[in-house]
Amino acid sequence: GAGVSQSPSNKVTEKGKDVELRCDPISGHTALYWYRQSLGQGLEFLIYFQGNSAPDKSGLPSDRFSAERTGGSVSTLTIQRTQQEDSAVYLCASSPGTALREQYFGPGTRLTVT
Amino acid sequence: TQLLEQSPQFLSIQEGENLTVYCNSSSVFSSLQWYRQEPGEGPVLLVTVVTGGEVKKLKRLTFQFGDARKDSSLHITAAQPGDTGLYLCAGGSTLGRLYFGRGTQLTVWP
Numbered sequence: 667g668a669g670v671s672q673s674p675s676n677k678v679t680e681k682g683k684d685v686e687l688r689c690d691p692i693s694g695h696t697a698l699y700w701y702r703q704s705l706g707q708g709l710e711f712l713i714y715f716q717g718n719s720a721p722d723k724s725g726l727p728s729d730r731f732s733a734e735r736t737g738g739s740v741s742t743l744t745i746q747r748t749q750q751e752d753s754a755v756y757l758c759a760s761s762p763g764t765a766l767r768e769q770y771f772g773p774g775t776r777l778t779v780t
Numbered sequence: 781t782q783l784l785e786q787s788p789q790f791l792s793i794q795e796g797e798n799l800t801v802y803c804n805s806s807s808v809f810s811s812l813q814w815y816r817q818e819p820g821e822g823p824v825l826l827v828t829v830v831t832g833g834e835v836k837k838l839k840r841l842t843f844q845f846g847d848a849r850k851d852s853s854l855h856i857t858a859a860q861p862g863d864t865g866l867y868l869c870a871g872g873s874t875l876g877r878l879y880f881g882r883g884t885q886l887t888v889w890p
Contacts, residue, residue: 670822699877699878701880706885707882707883708866708868708880708881708882708883709823709868709880709883711877711879711880714877722877757822757823759822759823761878766811766813766828766830766872767811767813767870767872767877767878768813768825768828769813769815769823769825769870769878770825771822771823771824772822773820773821773822774821774822
């Protein structure tokens with residue numbers, strides 16, 4: 667079956683502009699995560715959606731970052747007034763929501779803020 | 781503060797050598813997972829361990845979960861250039877999210 671897809675694969679934007687990154691999770695997966703990864707670094711947790719529960723937003727670095735998940739499926743991560751330090755690869759992962767929390771990652775969106 | 785500490789951060793070895801990567805925490809996890817990430821791709825799940833003392837083998841890779849379920853190790857026998865990548869451990873509890881370590885960047889030279 668289809669895996670996690672993300673769009674766009676690459677995004678170049680000017681400082682101060684808003685961007686939207688999209689994630690299509692695996693069908694039926696109830697949990698969805700967003701991470702940020704800088705070059706050669708590990709994963710920085712951003713936000714976690716689990717079913718109809720309130721999302722865990724504890725990893726969002728500032729109020730310029732927000733995310734929503736519509737209908738328990740597709741998710742959009744929005745970054746307002748982008749800064750150069752926002753440049754990174756943004757990864758989305760979905761999970762079937764079992765206690766094991768096994769995650770299936772998309773290929774990521776590479777964001778470059780000029 | 782990082783919940784899961786991985787060591788070493790970088791590892792550069794010759795083809796055929798053995799290596800071990802460690803993942804340690806002061807917290808108890810109900811499960812621990814290992815992922816491998818190659819350049820330009822998302823991480824891919826390698827294994828999940830759930831029982832203290834559990835050992836799982838995946839070809840030349842051996843994964844162990846500590847008895848107290850606070851730590852884990854990944855051992856690779858006779859490393860090959862295809863093993864090159866970023867290895868990430870991640871711990872989970874029955875509630876809440878998964879926590880990732882910072883990763884070990886492995887390079888295997890031919």
